[in-house]
Amino acid sequence: MTTAAQTATITAVSKRRFPKPGKMVLHTVIAVILFIWLLPTVGMLVNSLRPAAAVSSTGWWTVFSNPQITIENYQHVLNQNGIASAFVNSLLITFPSVVISVAVAAFAAYAFAWMNFRGREVLFILVVALLVVPLQSTLVPVLRLFRDLGVANTPLGPFLGVWLAHTGYGLPFAVYLLRNYMGGLPKEVMESADIDGAGTAVKFFRLVVPMSVPALASLVIFQFLFIWNDLLVALVYLGAGNNANLPLTVILANLGTSLGGDWQYLMAAAFISMALPLIVFFALQRYFVRGITGGAVKG
Amino acid sequence: MDPKLIQFAIVLVFVPAAVIGYILLIERVLAFVPPKRQPSVRPWLWLAPAFLFLTIFLIYPMVQTLIRSLSDKLGTNFVGLLNYQYIFTNGDSLSSLKNSVIWLVLLTILAVGSGLLVAILFDRVRYESLAKSLVFMPLAISFVGAGVIWKFMFDYKPAGATQIGTLNAAATGLGFDPVAWLQNAPANTIALIIVATWIWTGFCMVILSGALKGISTELLEAARVDGATELQVFRTITFPLLLPTIAVVSTTMIITALKAFDIVYVMTGGNFDTNIVALRMYQQLSTGDTGRAAALAVVLLALTLPVMVYNVRRFREQEAQR
Numbered sequence: 001m002t003t004a005a006q007t008a009t010i011t012a013v014s015k016r017r018f019p020k021p022g023k024m025v026l027h028t029v030i031a032v033i034l035f036i037w038l039l040p041t042v043g044m045l046v047n048s049l050r051p052a053a054a055v056s057s058t059g060w061w062t063v064f065s066n067p068q069i070t071i072e073n074y075q076h077v078l079n080q081n082g083i084a085s086a087f088v089n090s091l092l093i094t095f096p097s098v099v100i101s102v103a104v105a106a107f108a109a110y111a112f113a114w115m116n117f118r119g120r121e122v123l124f125i126l127v128v129a130l131l132v133v134p135l136q137s138t139l140v141p142v143l144r145l146f147r148d149l150g151v152a153n154t155p156l157g158p159f160l161g162v163w164l165a166h167t168g169y170g171l172p173f174a175v176y177l178l179r180n181y182m183g184g185l186p187k188e189v190m191e192s193a194d195i196d197g198a199g200t201a202v203k204f205f206r207l208v209v210p211m212s213v214p215a216l217a218s219l220v221i222f223q224f225l226f227i228w229n230d231l232l233v234a235l236v237y238l239g240a241g242n243n244a245n246l247p248l249t250v251i252l253a254n255l256g257t258s259l260g261g262d263w264q265y266l267m268a269a270a271f272i273s274m275a276l277p278l279i280v281f282f283a284l285q286r287y288f289v290r291g292i293t294g295g296a297v298k299g
Numbered sequence: 300m301d302p303k304l305i306q307f308a309i310v311l312v313f314v315p316a317a318v319i320g321y322i323l324l325i326e327r328v329l330a331f332v333p334p335k336r337q338p339s340v341r342p343w344l345w346l347a348p349a350f351l352f353l354t355i356f357l358i359y360p361m362v363q364t365l366i367r368s369l370s371d372k373l374g375t376n377f378v379g380l381l382n383y384q385y386i387f388t389n390g391d392s393l394s395s396l397k398n399s400v401i402w403l404v405l406l407t408i409l410a411v412g413s414g415l416l417v418a419i420l421f422d423r424v425r426y427e428s429l430a431k432s433l434v435f436m437p438l439a440i441s442f443v444g445a446g447v448i449w450k451f452m453f454d455y456k457p458a459g460a461t462q463i464g465t466l467n468a469a470a471t472g473l474g475f476d477p478v479a480w481l482q483n484a485p486a487n488t489i490a491l492i493i494v495a496t497w498i499w500t501g502f503c504m505v506i507l508s509g510a511l512k513g514i515s516t517e518l519l520e521a522a523r524v525d526g527a528t529e530l531q532v533f534r535t536i537t538f539p540l541l542l543p544t545i546a547v548v549s550t551t552m553i554i555t556a557l558k559a560f561d562i563v564y565v566m567t568g569g570n571f572d573t574n575i576v577a578l579r580m581y582q583q584l585s586t587g588d589t590g591r592a593a594a595l596a597v598v599l600l601a602l603t604l605p606v607m608v609y610n611v612r613r614f615r616e617q618e619a620q621r
Contacts, residue, residue, distance in 0.1 A: 024547060024587075026420065026423060026424065027424065028428060029420060030420055030421065030424060033417060033420070033434070034430060034433055034434070037433060037434050037438070037497070038433060039435075039465065040448045040449060040452050041436070041437070041440070041448060043448075043452070043465055044448045044451060046312070047386040047451070051513070055463070056463070057461065057463070058461060058463075059461075059462065059465065059468050060463075060465070061465075061468075069554075085303065088303045088304065088307065089303070091307060092303065092306065092307050092310065095307075095310065095311065095314075096310050096314040099314050099315055099318065100314060100318060102317075102351060103318035103319070104318065105343045105349060105350050107321075107322060107346070107348060107349065108345065108348070108349035108350075110345060111341075111342045111345035111346045112458045115338070115341060115342040115345065116338070116342075117338075117339065117342040118341070120342075121618070123346070123350075125611055125614065125615070126353075127347075127353070128610055128611055128614045129607050129610070129611055130353060130357050130358075131607075132550075132554050132602065132603045132606050132607045132610065133357055133361065133558060133603065133607075133609060134554075134558045134577070134596070134599045134600060134603060135361070135366050136558070136580055136581075136595075136596050137361055137559075137596035137597065137599060137600045138356060138357060138360035138361060138364065138596075139360075139413055139580075139584065139592075139596070140360070140363070140364060140367060140403055140573050140584065140589050140592060140593055141353075141359065141360035141363035141364060141367070142356060142360050145355070145360075152477065153476070164352070164355075164356070165356055167352050167356075168352040168353065168355060168356025168357060169356060169357070171349055171353055172353070172357070173547045175349060195617050199326060200326060200329075200341060201322050201323060201326040204322065205319075205322075219557045220441070225438070225439055228441070229441035229442060229443070229444075231441070231443050231560070231561045231565075232560050232563065232577075232581070234559070236581070236584070237579070240374075246530045248441075249441050249443045249561075252443050252444065252447065253443050253446075253561075253564065253565050256446070256447055256450070256565050257568070258442075263451060263463075266447055267406050267447070267451070270443075270444045270448065273441060274439070274441065274444050275442070277440065277441070278427070278436070278439050278440070280439070281435075281436070281438075281439035282432070
């Protein structure tokens with residue numbers, strides 16, 4: 001059979017696989033799934049834009065029959081509930097934690113991937129083992145350590161402890177992901193740099209880092225989402241009552257219990273907390289997907 | 300200007316400078332080491348920060364927690380297994396353990412199952428990447444945010460009143476009585492797990508879809524040419540080939556379920572018999588009972604041990620194949 005004939009058969013077969021009605025069923029099923037997946041978020045977004053009286057008396061879907069839209073809820077939460085300062089706190093917590101954890105992980109991953117030393121395998125297995133440790137099992141001693149060392153009294157304030165803790169918790173995954181990626185970089189390039197007499201630091205910053213951008217980018221997004229969205233670490237190390245330093249997640253969780261019936265404010269606050277991660281996610285999702293599949297499906 | 304913003308500006312410059320400075324510094328120091336010995340010293344200096352962090356924030360606290368779980372409230376007196384005895388006899392602790400097991404089983408099955416389903420369905424249409432990013436989106440939203448969103452999906456008003464929660468409006472619209480989703484055990488735990496499934500399906504989907512793309516299309520087409528139905532193709536080719544990836548995703552979900560905290564904290568606060576180990580532990584911690592909190596943490600850690608052993612084994616197999 002010729003290649004053309006083969007192709008023809010295959011096309012015919014794949015067409016037969018989904019005759020027109022089947023394809024329609026497929027599209028319908030997917031549409032229903034996507035509808036269900038989006039419905040909760042859309043409902044919340046609509047309610048965050050409706051006046052208080054409407055939110056508490058009718059469902060969000062009535063907006064279609066009786067459109068009432070206001071941005072008053074957003075103005076209220078930004079002014080009254082400390083959401084604006086919580087946003088700054090979230091940034092202050094997230095940015096350094098991401099930078100420190102990704103950098104420290106990249107140094108270690110480079111050593112694991114391209115340096116020979118005794119105990120390399122054992123140490124990396126330790127990292128793999130630490131991947132699953134629930135951070136809950138570390139809270140009490142670390143809290144005590146911070147208190148004994150007076151971390152909260154340093155000029156950087158209570159944030160220092162949170163940065164360091166987030167770095168520690170994120171490291172096993174970060175080292176694992178980056179080592180797998182860096183280990184796959186072309187050997188010839190690294191060797192030619194050696195012949196040219198490039199120092200280790202130069203090799204790292206000029207060669208390894210630029211070539212690892214996809215993995216680094218996906219790790220940055222990962223760490224960003226993980227730390228920005230964290231509730232537990234902030235609750236424990238910053239304390240639920242210490243309002244001036246709390247990130248958005250804690251403020252939002254507190255609002256959830258204190259506002260009770262004031263849905264519209266809660267919704268607006270929730271949407272503000274999601275805005276940045278959603279922007280980051282949609283802007284960089286290509287890297288994100290590539291990063292996690294590269295790290296997890298290997299082998 | 301907000302003093303916090305000034306702080307932020309300083310941090311923006313200082314923190315990156317500090318981490319890059321570390322590498323420049325150690326390489327400067329290494330220049331004084333005889334060239335022959337450099338290769339044996341260098342790796343340890345590059346690894347030092349990472350292992351310092353791992354030791355301080357994971358290894359040391361784990362050992363401490365283990366010791367503390369055998370101590371009393373203040374951590375001063377040795378009490379043997381008393382805290383464990385309490386956990387395994389106290390009704391609230393037992394119920395949180397039971398719920399964590401339900402989470403572990405149900406979340407893993409639901410998230411991996413629906414992730415697999417959507418990965419396969421989306422694989423067959425042209426708007427695949429759009430569909431995927433929509434299903435993936437909840438993972439970018441914080442669990443707290445997701446909790447808020449779903450609290451309102453599950454909102455309940457007594458029968459006869461206007462329902463403003465989406466699910467109860469649909470229920471009454473179809474002629475059923477409204478359901479107090481978050482109050483009635485054990486349905487409320489399942490409701491919370493559904494929220495977690497909504498969040499994690501996208502994650503499972505992305506990884507499974509990556510593996511799905513790796514299966515040779517010729518193999519699938521050959522089976523179809525031989526007259527296999529779609530179901531047979533899935534059962535005999537696709538599913539077995541996906542199995543290693545399904546195992547990876549399932550272990551990730553098991554760990555996720557064990558660590559779950561935010562959703563329950565925000566939506567029910569652990570009331571109405573929905574408590575889980577991680578939240579129960581936090582509650583013990585905030586009432587100052589560090590001994591019992593530590594014992595709960597050890598129980599959680601013990602539950603993750605099989606996954607840890609499995610991961611290490613899998614890793615060694617992979618390395619052996621390299």
